[in-house]
Amino acid sequence: MLRALQIVFGVLVVAFLILPIIAILPLAFTSSVFLTYPIPAYSLRWFEELVTADVWRLSIVNSLIIGIGATVLSTVLGTLAALGLRRSALPLAGLLRTLFLLPMVVPAVVLGVGMQILLVRLGLASSYTGVIIAHAVLCVPFVVVSVSAALQGIDPAIERAAMSLGAPPVTVFRRVTLPLAVPGVVSGAVFAFATSLDEVVITLFVAGPNQRTLARQMFSSIRENISPTVAAAALLLIVGTLCLAALAALLRRREKRATALP
Amino acid sequence: MGAFIAFKNVTKKFGALTVVDNLDLEIAKGEFVSLLGPSGSGKTTLLMMLAGFERPTSGEIFLDGKPITHLPPHRRQMGMVFQNYALFPHMTVAENVAFPLEMQRVPRAEIVRRVERALDMVRLGALKDRKPSQLSGGQQQRVALTRALVFEPDVILMDEPLGALDKQLREHMQLEIRDLHRRLGLTIVFVTHDQSEALTMSDRIAVFNAGKIEQIDTPQMVYDRPRTRFVAEFIGETNLVAGKVVDAGGERAVVRVGDAALSVCGNVQPGRDVSLSLRPERIRLGSTPAAANALPVTVADCIYHGDHMRLVLKSGSLELVARAERLAGDWPVGTEAVASFDPQDCTVLAS
Numbered sequence: 001m002l003r004a005l006q007i008v009f010g011v012l013v014v015a016f017l018i019l020p021i022i023a024i025l026p027l028a029f030t031s032s033v034f035l036t037y038p039i040p041a042y043s044l045r046w047f048e049e050l051v052t053a054d055v056w057r058l059s060i061v062n063s064l065i066i067g068i069g070a071t072v073l074s075t076v077l078g079t080l081a082a083l084g085l086r087r088s089a090l091p092l093a094g095l096l097r098t099l100f101l102l103p104m105v106v107p108a109v110v111l112g113v114g115m116q117i118l119l120v121r122l123g124l125a126s127s128y129t130g131v132i133i134a135h136a137v138l139c140v141p142f143v144v145v146s147v148s149a150a151l152q153g154i155d156p157a158i159e160r161a162a163m164s165l166g167a168p169p170v171t172v173f174r175r176v177t178l179p180l181a182v183p184g185v186v187s188g189a190v191f192a193f194a195t196s197l198d199e200v201v202i203t204l205f206v207a208g209p210n211q212r213t214l215a216r217q218m219f220s221s222i223r224e225n226i227s228p229t230v231a232a233a234a235l236l237l238i239v240g241t242l243c244l245a246a247l248a249a250l251l252r253r254r255e256k257r258a259t260a261l262p
Numbered sequence: 263m264g265a266f267i268a269f270k271n272v273t274k275k276f277g278a279l280t281v282v283d284n285l286d287l288e289i290a291k292g293e294f295v296s297l298l299g300p301s302g303s304g305k306t307t308l309l310m311m312l313a314g315f316e317r318p319t320s321g322e323i324f325l326d327g328k329p330i331t332h333l334p335p336h337r338r339q340m341g342m343v344f345q346n347y348a349l350f351p352h353m354t355v356a357e358n359v360a361f362p363l364e365m366q367r368v369p370r371a372e373i374v375r376r377v378e379r380a381l382d383m384v385r386l387g388a389l390k391d392r393k394p395s396q397l398s399g400g401q402q403q404r405v406a407l408t409r410a411l412v413f414e415p416d417v418i419l420m421d422e423p424l425g426a427l428d429k430q431l432r433e434h435m436q437l438e439i440r441d442l443h444r445r446l447g448l449t450i451v452f453v454t455h456d457q458s459e460a461l462t463m464s465d466r467i468a469v470f471n472a473g474k475i476e477q478i479d480t481p482q483m484v485y486d487r488p489r490t491r492f493v494a495e496f497i498g499e500t501n502l503v504a505g506k507v508v509d510a511g512g513e514r515a516v517v518r519v520g521d522a523a524l525s526v527c528g529n530v531q532p533g534r535d536v537s538l539s540l541r542p543e544r545i546r547l548g549s550t551p552a553a554a555n556a557l558p559v560t561v562a563d564c565i566y567h568g569d570h571m572r573l574v575l576k577s578g579s580l581e582l583v584a585r586a587e588r589l590a591g592d593w594p595v596g597t598e599a600v601a602s603f604d605p606q607d608c609t610v611l612a613s
C-alpha cells in the first residue's frame with residue numbers, strides 16, 4: 001500500500017517537473033503559424049526559420065559567443081578561487097567562500113540592476129564584454145563549488161608523497177593537483193555554460209539589441225508574436241543542455257573509475 | 263660512528279598541546295628503527311618532521327651531520343610510504359614509479375630501464391600499465407614501496423604501511439621489507455602500533471609514550487628488560503608484582519613479595535618499593551617445591567588457547583597469568599602448584 005503510494009507520488013512529481021517541457025516540444029514541429037494545439041501537420045519550417053531569420057540566427061551566435069566567453073572567464077576565476085580557498089592557513093576562508101557563492105542566492109533582478117549601473121560607469125554597457133562579465137559573475141559560484149569538491153577529494157597525502165619524491169611545489173601542482181582537479185574544472189565549465197545559455201534576467205538589464213541571446217530572444221518573441229519558432233528554440237536549448245549534462249556525467253563517471261581506490 | 267639521523271631537543275606543539283616533548287633520537291646509517299606507541303603518542307608527527315611536512319616548535323634535526331630542520335620536503339631525499347599508499351591515481355604503475363626519477367632529471371631511457379628493473383624486483387612487471395585503482399591492496403603497497411625505493415633515497419620513512427593489509431599479507435610484506443632492508447642496506451624509520459611487527463622487523467625499537475621515548479633498544483632488550491612499567495605493559499603481556507627491595511648489588515636484587523624473597527634482575531636501591539615484571543611464558547609450573555624463586559600457587563582458571571593454555575594462578579592476594587605449553591600436562595582448576603622463574607627472567611621496575 002505504502003509502496004504504491006510512493007510510486008504514485010514519484011510519478012506525479014516527475015510529471016510535474018517535465019510536463020511543461022513535454023507540452024512545448026511537439027509544437028516545434030507544427031506546420032501551423034500558431035503556438036497552440038492541435039497540431040495540423042508536422043513540419044520543420046520553424047527550425048528553418050530559426051537558422052534563416054536574422055534575429056534568431058544572430059541570437060544563437062550571440063548565445064555561443066557570450067556563453068563561451070563567460071565560461072572561459074568564470075572557469076579561470078572560479079578555479080583560482082577554489083585553489084585559494086583550499087589553503088587551510090587562509091584567514092576568513094569561510095567568509096570568502098560565502099562571498100564567492102553569493103551570486104547564486106542574490107536575486108537576479110538585484111544583480112541585474114547593480115550590474116547595469118556598474119557597466120554604464122565602466123563604459124561597458126551594451127557591449128559583449130559587459131554581458132560576458134555579467135554572466136561570468138553568475139557562473140563563478142558553480143565553478144567554485146565544482147572545483148572545490150574535486151580538490152576536496154584529493155588526499156593531501158598524495159601531494160605530500162609527490163613532495164617527498166622530490167617535486168617542488170609548482171611541479172606538485174602541475175603534475176598532481178591540477179590533473180586530479182580537471183574533472184571538477186570541466187563539470188564546472190559545463191555548468192557555467194548552461195547557466196549562461198538560459199540566463200534572461202541579467203541579460204535584460206545589461207545587453208543591448210546587438211547582444212540579444214537566444215533565451216532573451218525567446219522571451220521577447222513570446223510577448224510580441226507568439227510564433228512556434230519559440231518552441232523550436234526551446235528544443236534546441238533542451239537538446240544542447242542535455243548534451244552538456246551527459247558530457248559532464250560521462251566525465252565524472254570516467255574519472256571516478258580511473259581514480260577510485262578499492 | 264656518528265648518527266646518520268639525529269633529533270636534538272625536538273619539541274612540537276600544536277597550540278597548547280605538546281605532541282613531541284623535548285625528544286632526542288639518534289639513528290645510525292643502515293639501521294631499521296621502529297617507532298612504536300599508542301595512538302596519539304606523536305609517532306606520525308615525528309615522522310612528518312623528519313620528512314619536512316611539519317616544522318619543530320624548537321630543536322634541530324640533523325641528517326648526516328647537517329641540519330635539515332628548515333629544508334623543504336622535496337630537497338630531503340627521503341622516500342616516504344604512507345598508510346593508504348598515496349599512489350597517484352591518474353598515473354599508471356610505471357608512471358608512479360618513474361615520478362621520482364623524473365624529478366631527478368634522470369634521462370628517459372634510463373628511467374624506463376630502472377622502472378622496469380624495480381618493478382620486476384617486486385614482481386609487478388606485468389602490471390606496469392595498470393592504474394592504481396586496478397590493483398589489490400597488497401599490490402598497491404608494493405608499488406608505493408617501489409616508488410619510494412627507486413630513486414635510492416638516503417632514508418625510507420614508513421607510516422604504518424601495512425596497517426590496511428590482512429594478516430597473512432601483512433606478514434608476507436614484513437618479511438619482504440626486512441629482506442629489502444638487508445639487501446639494499448637501507449636506513450628505515452618505521453611507524454607502527456603493532457608490537458609484533460616492531461619486534462620482528464626492527465634493529466631497534468623506540469617506544470613512544472605521550473611525546474617522549476620511554477625506551478629505545480633492541481627488540482630483545484625492550485621485551486626482556488623493559489625499563490619502565492609502560493614499556494613492560496605495552497609490549498607483550500606481563501605480570502606486574504608489587505614488592506620491596508630487601509637486598510641489592512650490581513645487576514641483581516632480592517625483592518620481598520608477601521612471604522617469599524625473590525631474586526631478580528635490575529639495578530635498584532634496597533628499601534625501595536618496586537614492581538616486578540614477569541612474562542607469562544617465563545613462569546615455570548611444578549608440583550614439587552623448587553629451591554629458589556618459588557611461590558606456592560593455586561590454579562584459579564585455565565583457558566584453552568589451542569597451542570597453549572593460559573592459567574590464572576593465585577598466591578594469597580597475588581594473581582599471576584602464566585602460559586603453559588600443552589606438553590607440560592594438564593592443570594585442572596584447584597590444583598596446588600609451585601610457580602618459579604629464573605632471576606634473569608624477571609625485571610625490576612621503579613614503582
Ligand SMILES: Nc1ncnc2c1ncn2[C@@H]1O[C@H](COP(=O)(O)OP(=O)(O)OP(=O)(O)O)[C@@H](O)[C@H]1O
Binds near residue numbers: 276300301304305
Ligand atoms: N596538524 C595537527 N594539528 C593539531 N593537532 C595535531 C595535528 N597533527 C597531530 N595532532 C595531534 O597530535 C597528537 C599526536 O598525533 P600523531 O598523529 O603524531 O599520533 P600517532 O602517534 O601517529 O598516533 P596514531 O597511532 O593514531 O597514528 C594527537 O593528539 C593529534 O590529535
Ligand SMILES: [Mg+2]
Binds near residue numbers: 305306307421
Ligand atoms: Mg600516526
